[in-house]
Amino acid sequence: MDPGVALLALPDARLLVDGQLLPGAFFPLPLPSQALPEKLRLRLALDRAGGRAADGVVAALRLGDLASAWRLAMQARDEVxxxxxxxxALAAWAATERHRLGLATTAGAEVLVxxxxxxxxxxxxxxxxxxxxSESLFAGLGWPPWYGPVVLAVEGFDLPEPGAAAGTGRATSHPDRPALPILRLPPPASFSRGDLDRWHGAAAAALVTATLAQTPAPAAGWPRWLVDGLxxxxxxxxxxxxxxxxxxxERRQAAGAAxxxxxxxAAGDADPLLxxxxxxxxCQxxxxRGLGRVLxxxxxxADGADALRIGAGLSIDRLLTER
Structure with a gap:
């Protein structure tokens, strides 16, 4: 009988210190890790990432499994x-992806258009x-939370997804991507000072979106008052x-303590002006610097009132009496 038949059924595999124990049809077969194809080694490591999620991120990136890499990256943010x-690995992926997209940059660039x-x-x-x-606003959060520059992409400019051909004109934003996040923005109506200021404001708000998207959130998501307010x-x-x-x-005083x-x-929609x-x-x-603790x-x-009081020292009374 061909001994290769023993490897036909591979429902599970256990990681050994220096190899893999692959269960075959008749008996388990131990093999040194180096005897396995690299992609199989990485896939087994990724499927059984019982250690640090960050190690799974590295394995997933080497496999080209971006969905798993980004999912594990969010888990890793919670780990020591x-x-x-x-x-x-994330910085290297960002550099490779930037080159693929033809986004030239000088060394140390933090933002690209x-x-x-x-x-x-x-x-x-x-x-x-x-x-x-944004760096000033999120100074207490170890900002930015991503690797490589952030890309502010004007709508209509061709930035194809990994694996897609150039000329597809994809308009996808990736605010939650931990490497080379992409934020799509409409172009300014003109290059007048007023329109450039409005585009500047939209860019700053988009960076808030990316920051919150990459910060572990409660199961229900960030409350609307926080998202809309920031x-x-x-x-x-x-x-x-x-x-x-x-x-x-004055607006807080008009609303009063209630x-x-x-x-x-309260859950759900919030008064955007309040x-x-x-x-x-x-954000004063x-x-x-208490924003990180509030998050x-x-x-x-914690509800918003307790989070502001404990994390930033902003009790309801203080919100009603101090600027």
């Missing part, structure tokens, strides 16, 4: 060490400033129109 053990050359040249300054704005603050800063701490205080409590504890007023207080220089508390079940 986070994504750091996979950092080199994907558009025709003339438009990219006009927008890159706004994109860089939006990045700086978007509004980032957009206003980008457009150079605030937000005004005085106006925000209105604030309802906003911060949400912006609350997040204006959260004296309180914004952790919300993720682990």
């Amino acid at each position: 060490g986070g994504l750091a053990p996979a950092g080199s 994907a558009a025709d050359p003339a438009m990219a040249e006009r927008l890159i300054g706004e994109a860089r400033q939006a990045f700086v704005d 978007h509004a603050v980032a957009d206003a800063r980008g457009r150079g129109v605030g937000p005004s701490p005085r106006d925000a205080l 209105g604030l409590t309802k906003l911060l504890t 949400a912006a007023a609350v997040c204006t207080a959260l 220089p004296t309180t914004r 952790v508390l919300i993720r682990h079940g």
